[in-house]
Amino acid sequence: MEDTDSTQQxxxxxxxxxxxxxxQGSYIFQKRWVKLDLDYLRYYESDKxxxxxxxxxxxxxxxxxxxGDQKFEVRTSNRDFVFRAESDEVRNEWVKAFKQVVDEKRNRLSTYHPVPINSMGADKSGFLELRGFRNKVYVEVVMDKVFLYKSAEDHASGVGLKFIDMNLGSVKDSDRRSFDLTTPYKTFSFSADSESEKGExxxxxxxxxGEALSNLEVAKKIWxxxxxxxxxxxxxxxxxxxxxxxxxxxxxxxxxxxxxxGPNISKVRSLKMDHKVWTQELIEVH
Ligand SMILES: [Zn+2]
Incomplete structure (x- = not known):
């Protein structure tokens, strides 16, 4: 199958x-395009x-x-998701794929001893207003990605709305408390509580x-x-x-x-800059 998601890592x-x-409050199942990789299960309104x-x-x-018939359940610490496939056969393929993810994660852990994703601190996190959403969203900036969550509870259980790979992102001031995160696909308009918060x-x-552009994998994609x-x-x-x-x-x-x-005119970064995950502790274990 061809993958059209160019930032897929x-x-x-x-x-x-x-x-x-x-x-909650509805009985109608929603048709969703679903992608499973080692790190995330993601569902989309369409395959585009x-x-x-x-x-x-x-x-x-x-x-x-x-x-039950054609269905499988994905359980997290505080929320369960039920998906329904077109047949038991397809359902069984999905369950098998999840088992593969669990096995590969286990192999990876024993081979590379990476820092677990959930133990890495966010560079910045907190609540922001986001145009198109009635309630504030919980936003987390972690290395080269920005994650959006419906609530802090969802964040704690690894269940989110979407994340933005920042290799294609640009950020612009729009107002005293507001700024835009723009990508070729969508613009996210955020508002903070204060001007200084916005600055942060x-x-x-x-x-x-900068982190995204410092990743050589990403640099190769840019080329x-x-x-x-x-x-x-x-x-x-x-x-x-x-x-x-x-x-x-x-x-x-x-x-x-x-x-x-000067950085107020042009912020310059090397595409091959050392990645932040290479902390001294990690270098020393190898
Ligand atoms: Zn030149």
Whole structure:
């Protein structure tokens, strides 16, 4: 199956249409496009959507089991999700895929001893108003991603709305307390409680974009785009620096010139900058 999600970083285990159990107060199952990879179960309104209606971190899934005709249940610490497939056969494939995720996670853990995702602190988290949502959402900036949750309780149980890969993000001030996180697919308009709060959020999200661009995997994807194979300023090949606010890639020499303009004009980052996960503790165990 071809994957059109260009920012996908974890290999997809299984995708397909499933009916998801109705939200409270409704009896109608919702047709959802569902993607399972090692790190997340995500469900979407359509197979064309870039951002999910909901996700569950696989680390937080306690159990997946069949439950009645064509259905299976995904259990987390405080919420259960029921999905219905078109047949028992398809249902069994999904249950098997979840077991594969659990097994692979176990293998990974014994091979690499990574820092568990849920023990890594957020760079910034808290409540923000988000245009289109009646209640404030719980927002978490973690390394190169911004996660959106309906509530702090949902966040604690690994159940969220959507997350944004920041390699394609840009952040702009829009108002005294407001700012936009823009991607080629969607603009998220946030408002903080105060101007200084907003400043902290903007800074954290810019940092997150820097993290995303510092990941070589992402850099390679940036180079897949024809326009990114040459320095935006002098046309030199294989540019490995970027201005994260001007959204251009450039060679080292031109990056130096941008840097001399000052960070208020151009925020310059190396595409190959060491990633934050390589803390001293991690380096020492290898
Ligand atoms: Zn150049």
């Amino acid at each position: 974890s290999v997809l285990i299984k995708t397909g249409w499933l009916d998801k159990n109705p939200p 959507d870039m951002y999910s209606n909901g996700f569950i971190k696989t680390n937080f899934i306690a159990e997946v089991a069949p439950c 959020w903007v800074e954290a999200m810019l940092q997150s974009i 897949l785009v024809e326009a990114n194979r040459r320095c935006a300023d002098c046309n030199a090949p294989n540019p490995d620096w970027a201005s994260i606010n001007l959204c251009v890639v450039m060679c080292k020499r031109c990056a130096g010139e941008h840097r001399s303009l």
